[in-house]
Amino acid sequence: MSVLSLQNLSVTLRGRAIFNDISLEVDPGEFVGLIGPNGAGKTTLMRSSLGLIPSTGRSSLAQLSARDRAKAVAWMPQAREIAWPIPVENLVALGAQAAGRGADQTAIEAAMARMGLAQFKGRAASRLSGGEQARALIARALAQDTPLLMADEPIAGLDPAHQISTMEVFASLANEGRSAVVSLHDLGLAARHCTRLVLLADGGIMADGTPDQVLTPDNMARAFGVSVWHQQTDSGPVFQPLEVL
């Protein structure tokens, strides 16, 4: 039973087709990295599959009621909006209270611990640094405790240690049988941590498979116009874009 199922999804915004006829199934236990050049439609694909913008075709999540959708998927938008200086703990609690549930203190504490936020508990979230805010917002999404987590560039702006630890959190979700669909620009981290990559380019899915199958020199040249260096090492795959072709 897949946690996300898209059939022939198409989105046209202001007369411009963003992408056409995208079909995609995400199964439990997958950590899917959504990659592609700027403007390829990664954000639009995620938002339309959630039902936040109109589309044609079918998405299993978009047809749910707001409350049922909140039980099926947690969404972390790219804009890291925190309007008021509420304490980090209360911010994470918003996720635990989603879909009309009562706040589950253990879920809140677990999510904060997972993102290394224990020492920020009482601090005003809007006054944290950008990277700390991002981690608080990921913890909020984790506290929603859904089978699927979708996040739009969650590791942008984090320092290397927190980028790696955050990717490990998503990978551990997948190990527990939950799933994550995450848009990424760091192909090196995508190569090392994701179980599956979906390459979005030219209004459709250009490649879909394991990192090795997707991150080929040919695909990278066609999608991004760059040459790459990709090597299996003792400490896992190392992938580096080299120069613009």
Add this chain to the structure above:
Amino acid sequence: MRLFLGLTFAVLALFAASLVTGPAQTGAVESLSALMFGGDGPLPLVMREIRLPRAVLAVLIGGGLGLSGAALQGYLRNPLAEPGLIGVSSAAALGAVIAIHTGLVASGSLGLPFAALGGALIGVFLVLALAGAQGGSLTLILAGIAISALAGALTSLVLNLSPNPFAASEIVFWMMGSLADRSIVHVWLLLPFIAVGVGLIATLARGLDALTLGEDAAQTMGFDLKRLRLTLVIGVAAIVGGTTAVAGAIGFVGLVVPHILRPFVGAQPSRLLWASGLGGAVMLQLADITVRVVMPERDLKLGVVTALVGAPLFLHLIYKTRAGQA
């Protein structure tokens, strides 16, 4: 919790103080016993027909304005939002001004409030029609500004065309807002609007909390934003339309009170709703006692006092915000 107890105590204490304040010089104990147990002479009449309605109206109106200000600030995620923003108070004022101009007021003491409620009703329909069912918070702000501007222009037109200077000055004084010479009928008129408004806004508490993280996040946390916005607009319109009809335009309460109380509730929008409701009641009662104690013979207007107190407070908050950013 201490904050809520303190504010509740302040509301009750000021309510009692309001009851014993007035031009009829009588002792506090004497006044309150006349209110509760009646008796001979004019005092029970003064207490029940004049002071009690005035004190109750101050609590209802101040509380309603504080609550709606907090709700709008939460929805728009903007500390500068205030209940007048959706244009309903301007539309209500226009209705009242037309009533004064056409002499509808003379047809009975309730001609003016009903005309104002009619204006508010038209205003809220126009705002909802202009903002559309699909739009976000920005279209609501724009629709509110458009309605405010139109109602303001028409109010100026009525003033411009007023038959004599007395009508014009009556309009201007009414627009400054006051609780003087209101009766228990005004309380009964206002009460259902406040009850509906408070009831509707109360259902929004968790949705407003979720909106702290933006509209996308709130929607995916299970909140139907279209319904939330409709509930908010109708709730705020009921409160603002009702209060403007009964007391005229009273500014700054819905703007300043949530702003002052926000740090004391950990900035949580849901908790701010109730704190601001109580805080608004405190502020308006203080202002209404002030107009009766300072210059009782000059009929100082309530809206003038709230603006005089509110504007400097607001400047102080701007100063603090700037210092915090530096």
